[in-house]
Amino acid sequence: MLSFSSRNTASSKSTKVAHFSGIPTNKIPDAHQVQLHQLEEEVKREREEKTKVVNELIELKRKSSSQMNEHDGRRMEMLEKVEKAKQSERKMHESLVMLTRQLAQTKTSLEQARVEISSMKQSTGKEMKTTATGGGEVKVLRGELKSALEAEDKASKAMHELALLLKEVKDELTATKSELDKTKIEVDENAAAWHQKEESFLACVKESTEANNKLKQENTKLFESQKVIREENAKLRENLKKSLEEINAIKEELEMVKDENSRLNKALTEKQDALQTIKLDYESLKVSEAAAQHSLRELNRMLLVETTPKSTSPYFSPCHGCKSPLFAKENGNKSPKEAVSVASSLSSLSEMKAASVAITEDTDQLERGFLISVDGSERKKKKGKFFGKFRSFFKGKGFKPISPLPASY
Numbered sequence: 467m468l469s470f471s472s473r474n475t476a477s478s479k480s481t482k483v484a485h486f487s488g489i490p491t492n493k494i495p496d497a498h499q500v501q502l503h504q505l506e507e508e509v510k511r512e513r514e515e516k517t518k519v520v521n522e523l524i525e526l527k528r529k530s531s532s533q534m535n536e537h538d539g540r541r542m543e544m545l546e547k548v549e550k551a552k553q554s555e556r557k558m559h560e561s562l563v564m565l566t567r568q569l570a571q572t573k574t575s576l577e578q579a580r581v582e583i584s585s586m587k588q589s590t591g592k593e594m595k596t597t598a599t600g601g602g603e604v605k606v607l608r609g610e611l612k613s614a615l616e617a618e619d620k621a622s623k624a625m626h627e628l629a630l631l632l633k634e635v636k637d638e639l640t641a642t643k644s645e646l647d648k649t650k651i652e653v654d655e656n657a658a659a660w661h662q663k664e665e666s667f668l669a670c671v672k673e674s675t676e677a678n679n680k681l682k683q684e685n686t687k688l689f690e691s692q693k694v695i696r697e698e699n700a701k702l703r704e705n706l707k708k709s710l711e712e713i714n715a716i717k718e719e720l721e722m723v724k725d726e727n728s729r730l731n732k733a734l735t736e737k738q739d740a741l742q743t744i745k746l747d748y749e750s751l752k753v754s755e756a757a758a759q760h761s762l763r764e765l766n767r768m769l770l771v772e773t774t775p776k777s778t779s780p781y782f783s784p785c786h787g788c789k790s791p792l793f794a795k796e797n798g799n800k801s802p803k804e805a806v807s808v809a810s811s812l813s814s815l816s817e818m819k820a821a822s823v824a825i826t827e828d829t830d831q832l833e834r835g836f837l838i839s840v841d842g843s844e845r846k847k848k849k850g851k852f853f854g855k856f857r858s859f860f861k862g863k864g865f866k867p868i869s870p871l872p873a874s875y
Contacts, residue, residue, distance in 0.1 A: 506562070508636075508639055512555065512639060512642065512643060512646070513555070515643075515646060515650070516548070516551060516552070516555065516646060522653055522657070544649055544652060544653065547645065547649055548649065551642050551645060551646060551649075554638065554642055555642065558635055558638060558639060558642075561631070561635060562635065565628065565631065565632065565635075568628065569628070572621070572624070572625070575621075576621075579614070579617075579618075583614070586607070586610075
């Protein structure tokens with residue numbers, strides 16, 4: 467691309483167009499207009515494409531700013547390329563504007579030259595017809611024509627340089643377009659990669675959402691189970707409280723039972739002591755009973771001996787229906803006092819035997835009742851009844867000790 471100084475020189479050269487009658491000046495501006503129109507269309511298309519690319523890049527930058535930090539360098543390079551393309555396009559646009567201005571100036575200068583040449587043709591034709599002595603003026607006109615031809619050569623050179631400039635601009639536009647195509651391809655590739663990553667990211671988001679929903683459901687289930695467990699714990703606490711109250715009540719009852727048991731053990735000890743005393747009394751009574759039975763047997767034997775009829779003993783007791791030396795009328799040595807004592811002894815022995823039998827039965831009943839009974843008053847009553855019989859036997863019945871038999875027996 468040429469510099470702007472060359473463009474300025476080309477524009478200054480184009481203004482020095484001279485008058486020439488045989489040059490087809492209409493073809494040059496039309497070709498420049500077609501080229502300018504094509505260049506404008508190409509620039510317009512490039513602008514649109516570049517705008518699309520920039521918009522896509524901006525959108526990609528906006529989308530990938532939070533998720534694509536690793537591709538920031540490449541995007542920045544692409545953005546720099548786009549900025550460079552923008553700058554080159556701006557420069558190209560400025561150059562095109564200047565070229566259009568130069569073409570417009572060249573067109574105006576060519577129009578002016580064409581008008582001047584036509585006017586000069588007319589004036590020269592008239593002058594050549596009217597005067598033949600105008601040799602000096604012809605020379606002047608030839609000089610002017612020569613200068614006009616030189617100016618036209620310069621203008622053609624300037625137009626050639628302008629065509630070269632346009633070609634260079636077109637080449638730069640082609641290079642910029644290729645760069646934009648490459649950038650677009652890279653953008654498409656990055657967009658496809660981003661689309662894949664976005665799909666994977668959306669899949670991950672979907673999976674995480676499903677996992678969160680599952681976790682929420684599990685949390686709900688756990689909350690419900692925790693609520694049930696709390697209710698069960700409350701019920702267990704209530705049951706434990708009731709159990710503790712029952713245990714305390716059982717402890718109190720156990721203490722009462724222990725007290726009652728100690729009291730019963732104490733009463734049982736007392737009863738066992740009383741039973742031991744009664745057993746001792748009973749043993750002594752058995753000994754007394756054995757002695758009494760022995761005495762009774764001796765008395766029965768004596769009675770049998772007395773009541774047995776003998777041939778040599780004519781004695782007979784009319785009151786008892788048996789013969790006895792105690793009650794014999796023929797025996798004058800036996801006193802009535804001795805006979806009465808013997809009879810009373812016999813009756814006492816029979817009563818003692820009956821009392822001993824009653825005492826044995828009462829003793830058995832007392833032992834059974836003492837083992838069954840818990841109340842101490844019953845034991846005392848039975849004990850009093852037992853000893854009352856002995857007292858009534860020994861005192862109320864008038865017990866007397868058995869007198870020894872007479873010496874004759």
